Amino acid sequence: MALTPHRYAANEPPISWVRRFADRIPTGGTVLDVACGAARHGRFFHARGHPVVLLDVDITRITDMASLDGVEIVARDLETGRPWPLSQQAFAGVVVVNYLHRPVMPDIVAAVAPGGVLIYETFAIGNEAFGRPANPDHLLRHEELLVAVRPELRVIAFEDLEEREPHPAVKQRIVAVRD
Ligand SMILES: C[S@@+](CC[C@H](N)C(=O)[O-])C[C@H]1O[C@@H](n2cnc3c(N)ncnc32)[C@H](O)[C@@H]1O
Numbered sequence: 001m002a003l004t005p006h007r008y009a010a011n012e013p014p015i016s017w018v019r020r021f022a023d024r025i026p027t028g029g030t031v032l033d034v035a036c037g038a039a040r041h042g043r044f045f046h047a048r049g050h051p052v053v054l055l056d057v058d059i060t061r062i063t064d065m066a067s068l069d070g071v072e073i074v075a076r077d078l079e080t081g082r083p084w085p086l087s088q089q090a091f092a093g094v095v096v097v098n099y100l101h102r103p104v105m106p107d108i109v110a111a112v113a114p115g116g117v118l119i120y121e122t123f124a125i126g127n128e129a130f131g132r133p134a135n136p137d138h139l140l141r142h143e144e145l146l147v148a149v150r151p152e153l154r155v156i157a158f159e160d161l162e163e164r165e166p167h168p169a170v171k172q173r174i175v176a177v178r179d
Contacts, residue, residue: 022044031092054073105148110152
């Protein structure tokens with residue numbers, strides 16, 4: 001039986017890595033939530049007074065956000081080879097959680113404005129022992145986020161580890177700033 005990928009609900013709390021470093025994003029600056037899903041992170045930052053840009057191939061779970069002030073929704077498949085849809089824009093915060101498509105990694109790094117912050121967490125190699133994602137295309141290699149952001153951004157926090165809670169998984173996570 002095929003496993004159904006977990007779909008994070010809008011009312012699920014933001015991950016602790018995002019909560020821990022949210023204050024690093026300049027007050028009132030626009031936050032881009034890449035592959036936002038139901039936008040649990042975009043909603044979190046919007047509630048904190050940040051304008052947000054919500055980007056996903058599937059925007060059906062954020063239609064309730066469309067009419068709100070300070071919300072821009074970008075419906076785009078990032079994996080078609082088309083140019084990054086936000087190339088003229090840089091953001092005070094760029095948040096990516098549980099998404100990896102290597103060709104857009106340079107665009108994600110470039111989207112961080114001077115003084116801005118990248119907060120990124122997703123699954124890493126070794127996670128296949130615990131379940132999905134197990135496809136190496138969707139699993140970061142050791143230290144891959146470090147390599148991806150340097151030297152453009154300065155790393156202020158990084159983890160690359162197996163964890164037991166809330167579920168057994170291998171995760172990599174980074175916070176990096178553009179000085
Ligand atoms: C595991 S969910 C994570 C959602 C959200 N970041 C969170 O943590 O709650 C992965 C998200 O990536 C989006 N996604 C998958 N393929 C995509 C693509 N080609 N272009 C843009 N978004 C995509 C999915 O629609 C889904 O919302």
